Amino acid sequence: MNLALFVSGTGSNARVIIDRFRAHPEDGVKVVLLVSNKADAGALLMAAERDVPTLVLDRTTFFETEDLLAQLARVDVNFIALAGFLWLIPPYLVRAFPNRILNIHPALLPKYGGKGMYGTNVHRAVKAAGDLESGITIHYVNERYDEGNTVFQAAVRLDADDTPEEIAARVLRLEHGNYWRVLRGLAD
Ligand code: GRF
Numbered sequence: 001m002n003l004a005l006f007v008s009g010t011g012s013n014a015r016v017i018i019d020r021f022r023a024h025p026e027d028g029v030k031v032v033l034l035v036s037n038k039a040d041a042g043a044l045l046m047a048a049e050r051d052v053p054t055l056v057l058d059r060t061t062f063f064e065t066e067d068l069l070a071q072l073a074r075v076d077v078n079f080i081a082l083a084g085f086l087w088l089i090p091p092y093l094v095r096a097f098p099n100r101i102l103n104i105h106p107a108l109l110p111k112y113g114g115k116g117m118y119g120t121n122v123h124r125a126v127k128a129a130g131d132l133e134s135g136i137t138i139h140y141v142n143e144r145y146d147e148g149n150t151v152f153q154a155a156v157r158l159d160a161d162d163t164p165e166e167i168a169a170r171v172l173r174l175e176h177g178n179y180w181r182v183l184r185g186l187a188d
Helices: 012-023 042-049 059-064 067-074 091-096 120-129 164-187
Strands: 002-007 030-036 054-056 079-082 101-105 133-140 150-157
Touching: 002 012, 002 042, 012 030, 012 042, 012 164, 030 042, 042 054, 059 067, 067 091, 079 164, 101 164, 120 164, 133 164, 150 164
Parallel strands: 002 030, 002 079, 030 054, 079 101
Antiparallel strands: 101 133, 133 150
């Protein structure tokens, strides 16, 4: 599997995935590109330090042309994993990678999904609802936010006095432990 990682921020999931597959070539996953929609995303530096090629998206080009397809083809990308990527994936990209784009969401979908449900917003909503469980959902990407078929879910128990930041940390640990495993499974 030749994987492109799409990010918008820190890229801690991207880092774990890059480091895992670099250390374990037998897993059959090669990260060939890291794509960011933000020029100042920390993930870009992280990837550059690891000699992973990077690409910064321009909004108009991304949404109004299909130029990205040629750039992905140039490095033989055949699978995409979104890891904290905040733009909606346009129809041409979904069509070009049918069941080949995965996303990770920091909650147990269909709860706490959809537009605007990202980052701490999710964990604040979980806290406000008084849930004593949250988790992660890894799912295929279609043209709507957080609605593609689920591939994997894992739950984590919460304490009633957990802050949204503590919930975030628990959930992120779960992401780091599982995203690469799911990708490895799909590469088989
Ligand atoms: C993760 O919580 C992921 O589920 C969500 O965005 C966050 C990205 O974190 N979609 P990081 O950039 O990988 O640290």
